[in-house]
Amino acid sequence: MIIHQLKEIVGPAQVLTSDADKAPYCTDWRGRYHGKALAVVRPATVEEVSEVVACCVKQGIAIVPQGGNTGLCGGATPADDGNAIVLSLGRLNRIRHIDPQNQTITVEAGCTLAAVQDAARQHNHLFPLSLASEGSCQIGGNLSTNAGGVQVLRYGNMRELTLGLEVVLADGQRLDTLRGLRKDNTGLDLKQCFIGAEGTLGIITAATLKLFPLPKVQATAMAALPSIDAAIRLLNATQAAFGDRLTAFELISDVCMTLVRQHIPQARLPFDAPAPWYVLMELSETRADSALDEMLVHHLTAQHALVDAVVAHNEQQRLVLWLLREEISEAQKQDGLSIKHDISLPISAIPAFVEEMTEELRYFEPALRLQVFGHLGDGNLHFNVGKSPDASLDLLALEPQINSLVYQRVQLNMGSISAEHGIGQLKRNTLPLYADPVKLHAMQLIKNALDPDNLMNPGKVYADRW
Amino acid sequence: MIIHQLKEIVGPAQVLTSDADKAPYCTDWRGRYHGKALAVVRPATVEEVSEVVACCVKQGIAIVPQGGNTGLCGGATPADDGNAIVLSLGRLNRIRHIDPQNQTITVEAGCTLAAVQDAARQHNHLFPLSLASEGSCQIGGNLSTNAGGVQVLRYGNMRELTLGLEVVLADGQRLDTLRGLRKDNTGLDLKQCFIGAEGTLGIITAATLKLFPLPKVQATAMAALPSIDAAIRLLNATQAAFGDRLTAFELISDVCMTLVRQHIPQARLPFDAPAPWYVLMELSETRADSALDEMLVHHLTAQHALVDAVVAHNEQQRLVLWLLREEISEAQKQDGLSIKHDISLPISAIPAFVEEMTEELRYFEPALRLQVFGHLGDGNLHFNVGKSPDASLDLLALEPQINSLVYQRVQLNMGSISAEHGIGQLKRNTLPLYADPVKLHAMQLIKNALDPDNLMNPGKVYADRW
Numbered sequence: 001m002i003i004h005q006l007k008e009i010v011g012p013a014q015v016l017t018s019d020a021d022k023a024p025y026c027t028d029w030r031g032r033y034h035g036k037a038l039a040v041v042r043p044a045t046v047e048e049v050s051e052v053v054a055c056c057v058k059q060g061i062a063i064v065p066q067g068g069n070t071g072l073c074g075g076a077t078p079a080d081d082g083n084a085i086v087l088s089l090g091r092l093n094r095i096r097h098i099d100p101q102n103q104t105i106t107v108e109a110g111c112t113l114a115a116v117q118d119a120a121r122q123h124n125h126l127f128p129l130s131l132a133s134e135g136s137c138q139i140g141g142n143l144s145t146n147a148g149g150v151q152v153l154r155y156g157n158m159r160e161l162t163l164g165l166e167v168v169l170a171d172g173q174r175l176d177t178l179r180g181l182r183k184d185n186t187g188l189d190l191k192q193c194f195i196g197a198e199g200t201l202g203i204i205t206a207a208t209l210k211l212f213p214l215p216k217v218q219a220t221a222m223a224a225l226p227s228i229d230a231a232i233r234l235l236n237a238t239q240a241a242f243g244d245r246l247t248a249f250e251l252i253s254d255v256c257m258t259l260v261r262q263h264i265p266q267a268r269l270p271f272d273a274p275a276p277w278y279v280l281m282e283l284s285e286t287r288a289d290s291a292l293d294e295m296l297v298h299h300l301t302a303q304h305a306l307v308d309a310v311v312a313h314n315e316q317q318r319l320v321l322w323l324l325r326e327e328i329s330e331a332q333k334q335d336g337l338s339i340k341h342d343i344s345l346p347i348s349a350i351p352a353f354v355e356e357m358t359e360e361l362r363y364f365e366p367a368l369r370l371q372v373f374g375h376l377g378d379g380n381l382h383f384n385v386g387k388s389p390d391a392s393l394d395l396l397a398l399e400p401q402i403n404s405l406v407y408q409r410v411q412l413n414m415g416s417i418s419a420e421h422g423i424g425q426l427k428r429n430t431l432p433l434y435a436d437p438v439k440l441h442a443m444q445l446i447k448n449a450l451d452p453d454n455l456m457n458p459g460k461v462y463a464d465r466w
Numbered sequence: 467m468i469i470h471q472l473k474e475i476v477g478p479a480q481v482l483t484s485d486a487d488k489a490p491y492c493t494d495w496r497g498r499y500h501g502k503a504l505a506v507v508r509p510a511t512v513e514e515v516s517e518v519v520a521c522c523v524k525q526g527i528a529i530v531p532q533g534g535n536t537g538l539c540g541g542a543t544p545a546d547d548g549n550a551i552v553l554s555l556g557r558l559n560r561i562r563h564i565d566p567q568n569q570t571i572t573v574e575a576g577c578t579l580a581a582v583q584d585a586a587r588q589h590n591h592l593f594p595l596s597l598a599s600e601g602s603c604q605i606g607g608n609l610s611t612n613a614g615g616v617q618v619l620r621y622g623n624m625r626e627l628t629l630g631l632e633v634v635l636a637d638g639q640r641l642d643t644l645r646g647l648r649k650d651n652t653g654l655d656l657k658q659c660f661i662g663a664e665g666t667l668g669i670i671t672a673a674t675l676k677l678f679p680l681p682k683v684q685a686t687a688m689a690a691l692p693s694i695d696a697a698i699r700l701l702n703a704t705q706a707a708f709g710d711r712l713t714a715f716e717l718i719s720d721v722c723m724t725l726v727r728q729h730i731p732q733a734r735l736p737f738d739a740p741a742p743w744y745v746l747m748e749l750s751e752t753r754a755d756s757a758l759d760e761m762l763v764h765h766l767t768a769q770h771a772l773v774d775a776v777v778a779h780n781e782q783q784r785l786v787l788w789l790l791r792e793e794i795s796e797a798q799k800q801d802g803l804s805i806k807h808d809i810s811l812p813i814s815a816i817p818a819f820v821e822e823m824t825e826e827l828r829y830f831e832p833a834l835r836l837q838v839f840g841h842l843g844d845g846n847l848h849f850n851v852g853k854s855p856d857a858s859l860d861l862l863a864l865e866p867q868i869n870s871l872v873y874q875r876v877q878l879n880m881g882s883i884s885a886e887h888g889i890g891q892l893k894r895n896t897l898p899l900y901a902d903p904v905k906l907h908a909m910q911l912i913k914n915a916l917d918p919d920n921l922m923n924p925g926k927v928y929a930d931r932w
Binding site: 145152182186193295378427438443449461 | 565566567569570590611612614618622625626635639640641642643644645646647648649650651652653654655656658659661662663678679680681698702705706707708709710751752761810811812814815841844845846880881882883884886887889893897900901902904905906907908909911912914915927928
């Protein structure tokens with residue numbers, strides 16, 4: 001009966017019920033999670049979303065919202081029981097409105113991130129969120145996971161880029177805060193509840209986002225450094241000198257650099273000798289007449305006791321430097337399995353954390369090999385643990401113990417066990433081990449208030465029992 | 467009995483019960499709201515706050531949190547019934563921790579804004595929130611009202627400046643998210659619920675805030691313009707050219723400028739002839755070697771068809787220009803009563819809004835005189851309505867009708883009836899007239915979840931009946 005009703009709402013062609021049709025929606029893109037769905041429903045408008053939600057909730061049927069299905073924690077994959085529908089938002093893909101004077105854009109949840117970036121650029125503006133999956137990830141997913149990426153240092157996470165939301169609540173009502181206002185203090189800022197909630201409180205259907213002036217000049221450099229501490233001093237000195245012009249400050253360990261040089265043919269170290277750590281930094285500037293390159297050379301020269309550095313003098317050289325950063329994941333993949341951690345820490349805590357963690361893991365198992373890189377300017381490390389090439393270790397068997405060693409020390413340092421990937425299914429039973437019980441309690445109060453029947457993406461974020 | 471218990475918790479000297487002692491806490495600083503309190507309780511630590519809340523809630527006694535008592539909407543004044551305690555946070559005034567490498571500061575709710583600015587500056591950093599009342603307003607109040615001020619254009623509201631909170635919930639439990647992390651996606655971002663909630667969901671006791679590099683050079687200019695539309699084109703052109711270096715962009719109408727020149731002896735118009743509108747703009751720059759003055763002159767010259775402008779060439783000239791902006795409220799006060807509105811709009815909607823509103827009010831009552839100024843870069847207008855000097859109008863009698871004309875047109879334009887002052891008592895029965903009913907419904911669900919007995923600052927933000 002529900003299938004019939006759903007077809008009435010969105011049209012028969014937009015309710016997928018055969019296993020073959022449903023398959024791509026029931027597995028995450030890394031292939032780690034496999035679920036079953038009653039049906040995949042593909043509404044085209046917020047009105048249809050609203051009716052679908054009302055219809056499902058009336059009959060106690062759970063809803064798993066899904067965007068581009070590029071998440072890393074299984075947050076958009078349905079459970080095994082096959083009792084939920086997957087609500088695919090991809091057909092809500094209109095750019096509703098661009099307001100260049102107000103520097104805002106209103107888009108539907110199913111727009112890809114790249115489509116939003118393009119629409120902004122066509123109006124001579126920047127939408128700064130930028131991720132590896134930007135061609136296929138969708139704005140609704142970016143919002144629901146509060147996505148990060150390579151320019152957070154300057155522009156913030158998705159939360160900071162959002163002025164208003166349209167959300168279908170668990171009772172089917174539509175909450176509309178799509179106002180392009182930079183100041184609004186009329187009661188609770190409800191959009192904040194839904195950003196980063198991974199679909200567990202309601203369905204985001206549209207958003208009004210901030211746009212920025214397009215940078216006209218960029219300067220890019222790579223520095224070789226003796227320690228993370230030196231990298232942080234360089235970060236602080238560069239921020240003091242250039243303020244918000246610093247748009248990227250990425251850390252790369254010697255191990256990661258070596259992997260890239262081994263596995264990526266075009267990769268070449270831009271220094272005569274290797275160093276323990278490298279930093280890739282980029283400045284961006286709205287003034288076309290700015291001698292940003294020269295200023296960066298001058299700045300780095302003034303730090304000469306601290307760093308050896310190269311500055312890219314053209315786009316070709318710039319891409320060569322970025323390749324070394326962007327191919328790390330691919331190089332790690334080619335090198336074999338690694339246990340991945342997406343953590344954040346207060347920046348000041350990072351040098352001691354990495355040193356102590358290195359020792360602790362070496363003591364635990366000498367054949368482990370740390371592969372550390374990340375967004376140092378945001379305090380966000382991709383703290384991955386692989387093994388020495390010659391060791392015959394069963395890394396997967398050690399994963400629970402390695403996770404627990406890493407997360408315990410993250411916890412000790414007031415860090416986060418999920419900086420930018422969210423919780424989803426992957427960490428939902430890990431979160432209660434490290435989160436403040438009062439936080440879990442308050443989260444549950446809000447969940448009960450907004451989704452009393454637990455039908456909004458059940459089995460995600462929230463553990464089975466807290 | 468409750469008084470005795472409270473004295474046990476915070477010490478007898480910190481529970482004020484005589485009318486004389488309580489008086490300053492029972493009236494707002496503008497003298498518009500007068501209430502009564504069972505007692506004024508002044509805890510010194512978060513543990514004491516927690517015990518006080520638990521003790522009061524157990525006995526069904528309401529709690530009105532109060533900081534510097536500088537709010538503009540009566541949000542910190544108790545009701546008339548005398549059944550609530552005022553919880554004064556002023557003794558929680560420690561700077562707990564500064565982390566210059568991480569660019570964060572952790573402070574208690576009772577610190578004045580000026581104390582936080584000073585502590586940051588001592589460590590060569592900027593805490594950018596800046597308000598007229600910064601010498602006496604407190605961080606807890608700034609957080610609870612999501613305060614704005616003159617640098618929102620560049621640095622955002624209090625919400626954007628906050629990384630973590632410590633909050634005593636309505637059951638006395640302490641929620642601690644005081645982590646200096648720029649990326650953390652481990653479940654709901656609960657701090658967002660309490661920022662801007664005006665104490666209706668819990669008591670904020672401490673916060674971890676973002677710091678910024680100190681600007682080293684500033685350039686300030688005033689432009690005379692034929693229309694608001696020209697001012698917005700200048701805003702957009704200046705943002706495109708200078709990006710985030712634009713830290714202030716303030717609009718002043720000819721009427722306001724005239725009032726300042728009439729009532730403030732030192733005020734002098736920096737142009738040969740008056741213009742319909744003026745803009746005060748300021749650029750800030752972290753590079754000490756920047757020729758920011760020259761760049762601004764060059765930029766304004768390139769706009770010459772559009773604007774007549776003066777650039778301040780020294781600090782003395784800069785202060786002369788700022789005086790014209792900062793003395794508007796004082797000049798309006800000296801000129802007599804005006805009906806004040808703190809509204810925001812999409813920037814692109816402002817020219818038509820002001821034009822249509824002017825006509826509508828003139829039609830309603832020809833003797834009314836608009837006194838418009840505000841933070842144009844944020845879309846935030848102080849849209850005040852006075853009367854012609856010679857008219858013998860009873861302005862106060864017209865206030866309800868004027869409010870309703872203004873707010874209806876704000877509503878039509880997707881604006882906000884409270885941009886930066888909040889709701890408090892002043893607008894709590896106005897809000898339901900203009901807010902989305904679904905928003906009010908969702909706000910109530912969250913209120914019921916976090917404060918089921920309605921003991922957290924009752925009679926504020928939420929109307930009696932929705």
